[in-house]
Amino acid sequence: MGKTNFLFLALVSTFVVLAHAEDPYLFYTWNVKYATLSPLGVPQQVITINDQFPGPWINSTSNNNIVVNVFNHLDEPLLFTWNGIQQRKNSWQEGTLGTNCPIQPGTNFTFHFQVKDQIGSYYYYPTTALHRAAGGYGPLTIHSRDLIPVPFDWPEAEYNVLVGDWYAKSHATLKKQLDAGRTIGKPDGVIINGKNGIFVNGVSHTNTETPLKLAEYFGVSDKVFKYDIIKDEPAENVGDKITMAPNVINATFRNFVEIIFENQEKSVQSWHLSGYSFFAVAIEPGRWTPEKRKNYNLIDAVSRHTIHVYPKSWAAIMTTLDNAGMWNLRALVLERQYLGQQLYISVLSPERSLRDEYNMLDDQLVCGIVKGMPVPKPYAGA
Template sequence: MRKAIFLQFLTGVLACLSVFSVIAEDPYRYYTWTVTYGTVSRLGGHQQGILINGLFPGPPIEAVTNDNIIVNVINKLDEPFLITWNGVKQRRTSWQDGVLGTNCPIPQNTNWTYKFQLKDQVGTYNYFPSTQMHRVFGGYGALNIAARSVISIPYPIPAQEFTILVSDWQKFSSTYYFFLFNLQALQKRLDDGHALPVPDSLLINGRPNSHCPLLVKKIIFKWVLMYLIISGKTYKFRVSNLCIETSINFRIQGHTMTLVEVEGAHTLQEVYESIDVHVGQSVAVEITLNGSPKDYYIVASSRFTKPILTTTAILHYDGSHTPPSLPLPIAPTYHLHWSMKQARTIRTNLTANAARPNPQGSFHYGQIRVVRTIVLENTAVKINGKLRYAVNGISYVDPSTPLKLADWYNISGVFDLKTIKDKPTHGALAKPGVSVIGLTLHDYVEIVFQNNDTTVQSWHLDGSSFYVVGYGGGQWTTDMKKKYNLADAVSRHTVQVYPSSWSAVYVSLDNKGMWNLRSAIWSRRYLGQQLYLRVWNNEHSVYTETDVPPNALYCGKAKRP
């Protein structure tokens, strides 16, 4: 009798524990994406585009902190393909990063399933193709991570959120570009040593200018009319720059914007009439609709280009019968000083919670000892008479075997940690190579990006965010450290580097793996302006890095065990 009672009690306890374990598990979100070529009609012409489930841009991922994401990608292109998750940190698993240094590409007419968790992240991100020059033709979309309900946000809860994806567009079907009608022809142009032509236009969410009467796109907000003047409602815009090479300025006619988030970091809520967003970057702003009841233009225009490219959407007040009117709000001046000065005003809100219930300011990044300084200088070079781009004298070339697989299985001859130096190699001839910098897990590192070019550069790091501690003109020296912001610099994954200038970041390398550090300007990355950081220690533990996934693809020298 007692034994039966004990068994019933034990069964009940186990049942309760199983219920608790189910409740405790974070939600799963499942997606099936079919990637195809399709005809995209923009600017009066028809040309090849990359569609996901028939959409351009692709479908958004709307998730919550700690959600598990399962994406089955079916590749119907005529060549291998990968998607990377821009800004998602991929905790303990660079296997899911979706770049050629970590993944074999998905062969044509096959599928592969990404599995990753949005661990301890909140904010505005995106995804796009990482292989070849696929990104020029589409295949991109939004990835937004909302905070869990138990974590408060340090700004007014918006009545609604809207995503703005800004991209640049080449009108390849025109007479002048008749030879650039598809992906292969575009890549051949770059392989032959020719730079890309200047973009013809900017797009918002894949759509061209709304002030062309045949191409009107309205973003409709519904709000209570009686609050039109007194209070209005507040809305949140998530703005991502998915251009190939163009920095943009974003503004809304007749309204100011309050910056609330940059790539997962809550910011001081500064008010801006317009804000620069560089290639690969994302911001979130809030606006309160307190204007007159009419329609207004949402404007994105190119920065530091001649001519200036401008595109618009329409902000439509519910009940309005008055269309938007010109002139458009004035863009900032061409001068770089304005943009750099604004960049310094973007700072972390130290009193706000992050994705976890702890103050962001509790991590005193400016008081941690830097163990290594790496200075990376980008240069345009000629190799075998053709245009390439190099970092510290090495123009990166993808090996046939992913670096991560080579590292995991100790496959020799794929990469060498001595190929690239920590400092520029002035006077040495640039050469092709596989650039990997070896670092130890939990190293605290300073990286300085030196840009001696005449155009704005943009650098992105997979796997970790970094603190942008300084911008400056000319050549970086150690004396520049005196000007660093060591108190409330913003944490982000992509940093701009102005012409003939430098940008400096601090990064805590607490995510083990092989991580891509690349130019976000895609033709430069394609032609060699990238490298990898090998963040490693000799402990084999799932607490620091997961094992190779069961569905991993193998290629090159890596064979399935």
């Protein structure tokens, strides 16, 4: 074989290897523990990750594979969700209790998901009990790949700012209050990156304002949004048990759906849909009627994964159910979420193909009536 042919074969082989190479992997090991800290100047029990509060920064680029091995050193079951991450075909890693079983005390579980075709600023937090009121949350950012341009200059520096309500009472005490039919009331303060402060609200109760220039909003950066004031008015407290029916909605794969949220209360409500981004096509005062569809913005509505519904108002969102799996639609106000203001949307692929949904992993946590049974492989023959 001549040198020219050998060189040609070597180049072809190199191309094949590169073409089939996986996207980069980022590996994390988390030790989740209790610690005594004083976010509001009062010593209390706080959930830390690797002795950090807030937790470690997951700093990724679009299409990276994220592998997080979580060791639960708490005295209760634990589970994390990755708020805003679409988990394409992979609801098994979403981290909500209707889809995943929690990590038992003294054990570990490894989350494995890909942040595919998304950019933006997100966060993770625990979905079990009222653990989010005790910490366990942290930042997750997804940068654009170099070959995909963004409509703004690269920043000189990058900072994560996590802001939220904070209670001086422990999460266990707050849970007992809700279980007894009492409200947890308004928070004792606002913390920024685990420290006492005042800024914009990221969780539930406090109304705050600040001047901002946004380069990305809910993972959207196809234009630069400019606002003099960003005002966040999350919902207030509720004292009674909340029921929602049905608990699971069976939806048809790839259908285009419309979801209407009506809020006849005196406080703002916030809703999040896991596994999807959607278009907020209308937010108006009053009651929704079919005639309101003529007011929908079907031209340049903003894509987002969370919607605020203002008092005595309604909001309409639209999305395509192109991500098979079991997805959680939930109130983001922790008190409302714990009391049951959430449901699941089951999106089934009629073709039953691995092209549409991944199988459960062999080491997937199981619980309840399926504990001890083999993990099913619904698409084994696909």
